[in-house]
Amino acid sequence: MSRRRRGRRAVLAAGRLLGLAIAGAAGAALVVAAAPVSLVAAAAVTMAWAAGWPPRRLCQAALWCLPMVAVWVAATAAAAQSWWQVAAGPYRAWLAMWHLAAAGSVLRAVVTIAPVAVPLGLLVGALAWSRRILAMQTGTGGLTPRAPAAFDRRQWRHQVRSARARIAAPGAVPLLSRQGAIVAGAVIRTVGHAPAPLAAIPYQRLRSHQVVIGTTGTGKTTLLLRLWAGFRARGLQRHAAGAGHRPLLVVLDCKGGADSRRVADRARRVLREAGARSTAIWPDEASLSLWALPPRQLTTTLVDMIEHGSGSAAYYADVMEAVVALAVDPPAGPPASAADFLARLDPGWLSAAYSGSPDGQDAALLRSAAAHISDIALRFRTLFRRLGEGLDGPGGFGDADAWYCILEGTSEIAVAEAQARALVDILASYTAQGPGSQREILLAVDEFSAVSRRLPIWQLYERARSLGLALQVSAQSWPGLAPRDDDRYRIAATADGGIWLLRTPHPEPATGLAGSLPATDTSRRVLGVASWGHEGSSRVRDTPVANPAIIRSLDTGQAAYIYRGGVTFVQIKRLVAAPAALAREPTAPGQPVSRTAATRPTAAPAGREPPAAPPPDAGTLLDEAFGQEPG
Amino acid sequence: MYGVQLDQLAAVLGVGEPRARTITSSWRRARYAQSARLGPGGPWTWLTRAGLAACGLPFPATIPALSRLAHLRAVTAVRLALEATSGYRAAGAFWRSERRLRARVGGRVGLRQHLPDGEVHWPDGTQAAWAGECWAVEAELTRKTVARTAAIMREVLTRTGDYGCPAAQVRVPGQPPRHARVLYLCSPAARPVVARARDAIGALGARVEIRDLPPGAGLPPAGLPPAGLPPAGLSRAGSRRAGPPGPQP
Secondary structure: OOHHHHHHHHHHHHHHHHHHHHHHHHHHHHHHHOHHHHHHHHHHHHHHHHHOOOHHHHHHHHHHOHHHHHHHHHHHHHHOOOHHHHHOHHHHHHHHHHHHHHOOOHHHHHHHHHHHHHHHHHHHHHHHHHHHHHHHHOOOOOOOOOHHHHHHHHHHHHHHHHHHHHHHOOOOOOOEOOOOOEEEEEEEEEEOOOOOOEEEEOHHHHOOOEEEEOOOOOOHHHHHHHHHHHHHHHHHHHHHOOOOOEEEEEEEEOOOHHHHHHHHHHHHHHHHHOOOOOEEEEOOOEOOEHHHOOHHHHHHHHHHOOOOOOOOHHHHHHHHHHHHHHHHOOOOOOOOOHHHHHHHOOHHHHHHHOOOOOOOHHHHHHHHHHHHHHHHHHHHHHHHHHHOOOOEOOOOHHHOOEEEEEOOOOOOHHHHHHHHHHHHHHHHHHHHOOHHHHEEEEEEEEOHHHHOOOOOHHHHHHHHHHHOOEEEEEEOOOHHHOOOHHHHHHHHHOOOOOEEEOOOOOOHHHHHOOOEEEEEEEOOOEEEOOEEOOOOOEEEEEEEOOOHHHHHOOOOOEEEEEEOOEEEEEEEOOOOOOOOOOOOOOOOOOOOOOHHHHHOOOOOOOOOOOOOOOOOOOHHHHHHHHOOOOO | OOOEEHHHHHHHHOOOHHHHHHHHHHHHHOOOEEEEOOOOOOOEEEEOHHHHHHHOOOOOOOOOOHHHHHHHHHHHHHHHHHHOOHHHHHHOOEEEEHHHHHHHHOOOOOEOOOOOOEEEEOOOOOOOOOOOOEEEEEEEOOOOOHHHHHHHHHHHHHOOOOOOOOHHHOOOOOOOOOOOEEEEEEOOOOHHHHHHHHHHOHHHHHHEEEEEOOOOOOOOOOOOOOOOOOOOOOOHHHHHHOOOOOOOO
């Protein structure tokens, strides 16, 4: 390399350095000269970074400043003598600000420049924050190659912190928004959905099918309770306004056990505050009547509740169906209870019931099936003994505002399967033929796949669709949705109301349904503001809308709501219901205890009846009122 | 109390039947009550919605069910007999009706938890030996099965929570039972079954008192000419169903 060439390079380098120094100095001078705007912009970017806000939120804040700007312009115009003075208003305010600051009146200086500096600073901050995010998304920002990933993790933490602060603020997250949407909680982050502080789901989405997936302890029950309460409250509002029928919530909890009963109790309290006057807990406190089904449907349901074999056993299934049909629909009318039905499974009773039948077909059928009737009666007697009294009436779905049905799908699968089949048939009959057609019904099923052998879940889905029921299917995992993968995809793909994902180890099939978004990777250099170099290249690739890694790492009470190719990450707001009851006041030491307390046992072994203490003799009073006890 | 027959109303008011009829007419004119001859015996009177509101009672207004007239009369007779005793008045006891209990439960029809026909609350701090207790009252007109009656006795005697409380508090081991005793007032037909059911529940039976229904607890014999037509909504069939004399289910 010649000496002249080296000299020219040195001159060019020095010139470039000088140019950079001049640009830097000019930039610094501009920042100092526009100090109010710079300060507001810096504060805005810092706040957006700390709270994990999107740039759009800063723009919205700038828009909210418009009334202040309008007032300021009006005041300036009123004081000015010409339009030129109005146009020069910002400059004059800026000049006045410096003069006041120099004179030591800092507060007056701030007030003078604020109408101009605040909106402008917010806009500048939004621009700077969006550039920062873009630089991180394209991998061109940060000091190290790992900076974009670290930036995203940090922003997630900030967004979660903001969302938690929002739901912790009293009254910040109502159950229903002003527009009547059901508010699930505070938004952490949105991808493909419009950013908003609160995650509000329109009522109509709850009237469609929804899927909820989340393992135990992730806040699934909290989410479901909120959605149910929102459905109930909004449905009542619409009903009161004449815009819809009265809502009815039916929950099939297919796990059973003490945990289900605790959830049922919580649901009752939450729903009571959402306007449900009565929540029936089946089968513990309320019963339904299987015998209210139309005879044909009752025959089908009864036969399906019994386990059948295949192959040659189909013959016995046909015989059973024929005998059950005879017992259910004789000329005397259908049975009114299990005992009534069992009494009919007797050759003598059936012969007498059909003795007056004009065509001899029923009698012939009876003769050929007579040998099996006692076996069929035995099977049904066993079934009803195991089912208990929950399906033996009285009662129907119209008797309560909400039904919480507990099926022992974990401990007694065969019984729970039969119960599930019967409950769905009763609900279908209520909806199709009864007053249920005048109700807006949400059927929520939890872990239904555990009891779906007699009623495949896809069949439940199709029936719900045809009957106009909204179906909400929840499961602890993707495989828990349905026994077969085809059915799982069918359920998830037809969830018009959206999919809720809580922490689950295998979210990929569900997140795949959310689709993907184009993202750009680039190796081009950023030369300055809105200026990119021509060296390098860019590549557009598809990234999942719902990042499975985020869903796998969701904390308790966080959920991803997937709907129409977008996802909203939500920090769910827990509904706090009134306490179950006031605790008994403890008796202070030395205080006299009442006679009742003294004569009654204070403790009894769990699960056993308290021992009976003989009460004081009330014979004189009772003799006076009713005479002596009969011998 | 869903409704009351004229002779029992007269007893409550402490007046004769003609005077009670006049009082009922004034209530009817004020739209606080309705009355009609629903079955054998004198006319029945029940509060309308306006009457319930005037009394501050949060119950839905309903006509007494024809199939329950006999039972309602029996329960009212039991209440009157108890309230007439000196011990009841001295203790300032309080009758909590089945209607009030049902309102607390929330009107959930089809609930399988059994509601007694009434509760008697004995306040603390009186001379009565049973002060502070709560009694369940059952008026038995018809005979159920021994098993069913025993199950009801066991349920009532082991219950710890108030009616309408959360499911988890209905029966809490270690908590004192809600009802110190259950008082069965039986018709002659039902008495043997109730006695056998008491024997069947073992030690709990010590808290079951059995007595005969007081005189006048049954519906009077049919045959009295109806004084007027039933109100709108009551069918002829309904009137016929209410007819049979004596205790009805």
